[in-house]
Amino acid sequence: MKRVAVVGGGLAGITAALELADAGCAVVLLEGRPKLGGLTHSFERSGRWIDNGQHVFLRCCTSYLRLLDRLGVRDQVHLQRRLDVPVLSGRHSGVGRIRRNGMPAPLHLGPALLSYRWLTVAERIAAVRAALAMRRVDRTAAEVDAQSFGDWLAAHGQDARAVEALWELIGIATLNARAEDASLAVAATVFQLGLLERSDAADIGWSSVPLQQLHGAAAARALTAAGAAVRLRARVRVLDEKDGGWAIEGETYDDVVLAVPPADAAALLPDGAVELPGGWAEALGSSPIVNAHVVFDRVVLDEPFVAGVDSPLQWVFDRGTEPDGQYIAVSLSAADALIDVPVADLRDVLVPALRQLLPAAADARVKEFFVTRERNATFRPAPGSGRFRPGATTNRAGLHLAGAWTATGWPATMEGAVRSGEAAAASVLNAAAVPVPDAAS
Numbered sequence: 001m002k003r004v005a006v007v008g009g010g011l012a013g014i015t016a017a018l019e020l021a022d023a024g025c026a027v028v029l030l031e032g033r034p035k036l037g038g039l040t041h042s043f044e045r046s047g048r049w050i051d052n053g054q055h056v057f058l059r060c061c062t063s064y065l066r067l068l069d070r071l072g073v074r075d076q077v078h079l080q081r082r083l084d085v086p087v088l089s090g091r092h093s094g095v096g097r098i099r100r101n102g103m104p105a106p107l108h109l110g111p112a113l114l115s116y117r118w119l120t121v122a123e124r125i126a127a128v129r130a131a132l133a134m135r136r137v138d139r140t141a142a143e144v145d146a147q148s149f150g151d152w153l154a155a156h157g158q159d160a161r162a163v164e165a166l167w168e169l170i171g172i173a174t175l176n177a178r179a180e181d182a183s184l185a186v187a188a189t190v191f192q193l194g195l196l197e198r199s200d201a202a203d204i205g206w207s208s209v210p211l212q213q214l215h216g217a218a219a220a221r222a223l224t225a226a227g228a229a230v231r232l233r234a235r236v237r238v239l240d241e242k243d244g245g246w247a248i249e250g251e252t253y254d255d256v257v258l259a260v261p262p263a264d265a266a267a268l269l270p271d272g273a274v275e276l277p278g279g280w281a282e283a284l285g286s287s288p289i290v291n292a293h294v295v296f297d298r299v300v301l302d303e304p305f306v307a308g309v310d311s312p313l314q315w316v317f318d319r320g321t322e323p324d325g326q327y328i329a330v331s332l333s334a335a336d337a338l339i340d341v342p343v344a345d346l347r348d349v350l351v352p353a354l355r356q357l358l359p360a361a362a363d364a365r366v367k368e369f370f371v372t373r374e375r376n377a378t379f380r381p382a383p384g385s386g387r388f389r390p391g392a393t394t395n396r397a398g399l400h401l402a403g404a405w406t407a408t409g410w411p412a413t414m415e416g417a418v419r420s421g422e423a424a425a426a427s428v429l430n431a432a433a434v435p436v437p438d439a440a441s
């Protein structure tokens with residue numbers, strides 16, 4: 001029986017550990033923090049469960065959905081029957097909608113784009129043309145990775161308004177980067193797999209329960225039931241090669257899966273284990289996400305979520321109505337300019353913006369306002385970042401890598417993390433990864 005240590009208990013490590021335990025390996029999962037779930041976690045505050053940041057997924061996230069099945073929590077997420085995003089403006093009244101019809105791709109989005117309220121008719125036609133051209137981008141080519149998504153949009157007739165009110169509406173939330181700062185290859189992955197290749201791919205899903213319950217707690221149960229040992233508060237500081245295996249804190253393993261963030265991986269990897277340029281972890285970098293949590297004294301949002309244009313707000317989520325109010329989360333991605341702004345200053349900007357976007361909030365009283373900040377929420381999917389993303393198999397026998405930042409082709413998402421965990425498990429088992437269809441039926 002192979003003895004495997006999985007270091008890191010985020011979605012990547014959870015997936016690798018479960019797959020390896022299911023395949024008959026003796027698995028020990030070592031997580032530095034007191035709970036599993038990594039960047040998807042929750043905490044209790046004033047009697048409410050708060051997620052560190054709103055998370056959504058798409059129907060095309062087939063590996064993530066398979067993990068939810070394995071964890072026995074698929075019934076704890078909600079998945080739209082059909083993509084429908086209400087888009088509100090901070091300057092004008094009315095609702096634009098990005099939604100699909102029942103037609104096959106790419107016709108499923110045509111009517112919505114051609115009637116999209118926040119663009120002129122000429123911009124809508126140009127957007128349809130660009131969307132069709134985006135279907136043909138080779139997302140696997142290194143020269144495409146080196147190009148900027150923003151440059152590509154400009155070269156395909158997308159003006160600043162179309163970038164802001166359409167492409168970045170989706171792009172910033174999924175890439176955690178502005179178009180000009182994002183690799184065309186990573187953007188093409190999102191738009192091709194998420195929107196343009198299958199009509200149902202972009203139906204949006206979200207958890208109906210706190211993320212800690214959906215991922216961390218469910219994973220601890222599933223791993224224990226599968227015979228894996230879960231060790232919390234077990235931060236790994238050194239990885240030693242020993243007798244053809246690997247030693248961690250005095251115990252030896254045949255294989256190790258390092259499923260930790262890039263900087264932690266760089267610190268633990270032996271010299272020469274990956275063929276990446278020196279300083280790769282710093283070069284990959286990280287990008288922040290800020291969430292503002294606002295409790296109003298009445299219901300102000302009667303949709304599960306809305307997106308904003310002409311507004312500092314990006315996406316606004318209903319986090320639950322309460323007997324005397326509603327809890328709203330505002331998710332702000334690519335938040336470099338906001339990550340260090342004091343709470344009071346964020347409140348001064350975001351609460352008036354909420355009142356402008358949501359008419360029902362105009363006279364509502366704010367009962368609570370607080371902020372969660374994730375400085376290292378994702379790696380930066382900058383043009384050329386692909387060359388800093390290693391695959392699951394390293395140059396050292398028995399040493400494997402996982403994490404949303406590894407070479408999955410995806411931006412740093414839950415789907416990317418789970419896919420990387422699958423790839424690492426396949427690398428340990430010395431087997432080809434089981435091909436996953438790109439979108440669930």
Ligand SMILES: Cc1cc2nc3c(=O)[nH]c(=O)nc-3n(C[C@H](O)[C@H](O)[C@H](O)COP(=O)(O)OP(=O)(O)OC[C@H]3O[C@@H](n4cnc5c(N)ncnc54)[C@H](O)[C@@H]3O)c2cc1C
Pocket residue numbers: 007008009010011012013030031032033037038039040052053054055056057234235236237259260261264289290291374376377378402403404405412413414415416417
């Ligand atoms: C606020 C926010 C919003 C997001 N929104 C979305 C979204 O809407 N949709 C989406 O798909 N994705 C979203 N993401 C991204 C998604 O959460 C991540 O891509 C994914 O969870 C990363 O999983 P991971 O396992 O690769 O890494 P991590 O979750 O970072 O897990 C790594 C784990 O390793 C542990 N660790 C580190 N060093 C050591 C060590 N030396 N020893 C032991 N353990 C160690 C860490 O404690 C951590 O638990 C969001 C992220 C954030 C922060």
